[in-house]
Amino acid sequence: MTNAPMSAVLERQLLLQLGDRLRQLRKSQGIGTIDMAARVGIARNTLRAIENGDPAPSMGSYLRVMSALGVVGELALLAGDSMTPAPQGTAGARSRREKPSIQVTVTADTSRHEIQDLQSLALHQAAVDLVKVDPAQLARAQATLARWLGSGPSRSTSLWTEWEEVLSKRQWRKILGRSRRAQELRQSSPLVTLLPEDTRKSVLSQIGALKKGVVIRDAVEEDVR
Template identity: 55%
Template sequence: MIRPELSSVLDRQLLLQLGDRLRRLRKAQGLGTVEMAERVGINRATLRNVEAGDPATAIGTYLRVMSVLGVSGELALLAGDTLLPPPADSAGARSRHPPPIVHVQVSAESGRHRLQDLQSLTLHEEALRRIKTDPALLLKARTVAQRWLDTGDPRSAGLWREWLQILDAGAWRKVLGRTRHAQQLRQASPLVTVLPEDVRQAILAQVSSLRNGVALGGESHQPQDDPSSGPES
C-alpha cells in the first residue's frame, strides 16, 4: 500500500499522467483540439485543462473525453465488482479466495524538469489552499512580490508585476497551468514563501519518493529513496 503521506503528491502525479495520456491518444487518432472539443461538447480551454491534468476540472469532463477517445471502458476496473470484497458463502463466512489485485506502477518521469514541474505545482496548490483559509497569507505574498520588484533583478520585473496583478485578481489558473509561461511565473513566485518550512520540506520529500515509482494495489515493496540524491530544489 502507498504511504499516507504520499497520497496528495501521488494523486497530483496521476492526474498529470492521465492528462498526458489523453493528449497523446488524441494526437494518435489524428484529432485536433478544435474537433476534439466539439466532439466532447466543451471549449478548447477546458480541453487544455483536461490534458494538463487540472484537478479543478469536473470528473464528468474527464469521462466524456475518455469516452470520445474510446478508453472509458477502463473505468470498469473501478466501477465493476472486481475490486469489491468477495461475497459470503452459504455458511456466512467469507470466501477464502481474495479478489484480484490491480497492480499499477506510477512513476514520475525520469526527466528532471518533469519532477520539478510536479514539485512546483504541488507547492503552489498547497500555498493556495492555505491562502483560501487564511487571507493574511495573501497580503504576505503580495508584500514579498512588491519587495522583489523594488529591489530584485530587473530581468524578472515583468514577472513580478504580473504576479501583483494575479494576486490582486485571484487569477490562480494562470499560474497552475503547464504552459511555458505558467512555469516561468512559478519560478518567480512569491506564493511558496507563505508555506512553513516543514510543509515545504515534506512536499519536496514526497516528490523525491516518487522518483522510483509507487506501487498501487496490494502489499508491495516500497522503493527506497536514493540516499545520494536529495529533494529537487
C-alpha cells in the first residue's frame, strides 16, 4: 500500500510545525540564534528561515540543526538499513512480522489566525510558482499594482510601493516569510489576482481539509510466508 502524495498545503504546514518545534527546542536549551548558527555552520538568516518552516533551505541545513539539538535520531532510523524491508524469499522476509500501523493527524490552529496565514502563504506560493513558469504573468501583477497606486492615496500605499520592488526584483522570500511585514504585504497583494479559479479552489479545499485534520497513515506490511 502506498500513501497518496501530500498536498502542498500539508507539506508547508508540516514544515511550519517543524520550524516551530526546532525554535522551541533551541530556546529550551538556552541557545541563542548567533550561537546556534555558528555551531551548525550556517548563516543566521538561514537558521531563521529554518525556524520559520521555509522550504528554501536545503535538507542538509535542516538536518544539521536537528543534529545540534539532539533530535535527528528519528530521521536516522528512517534512513537506516534496519527499516529496509528484506527481499521476498529471504529468511528475513519469511520471519518478518506485521509492521505496526502508524497514524498521525495534522491540523492547524484555527483560533490564532494560523490557518488564515497558512492559506495566505499557500495562495502566494501558488502565485509565485505561476510567475516562475509564465514570466508574462509578472507584467499583469505590475499593471494591477500600477492601477492601485494611480487611484490616489490609500492606507496601503506604502505596502504597494514596497510591492513594486518585490515584483521588479522578484524578492519572493520577502513575501513568503512569517514576519509581520510579510503578513502585511500579503494582505495588500497584487499577486493573488493572477491565480486561476481552479488553483484558488484547490488551495482552499486543502485548507478546508486541514481544518478538519488530515490523517497520514503508514502502510501496513503483511507477513510474508
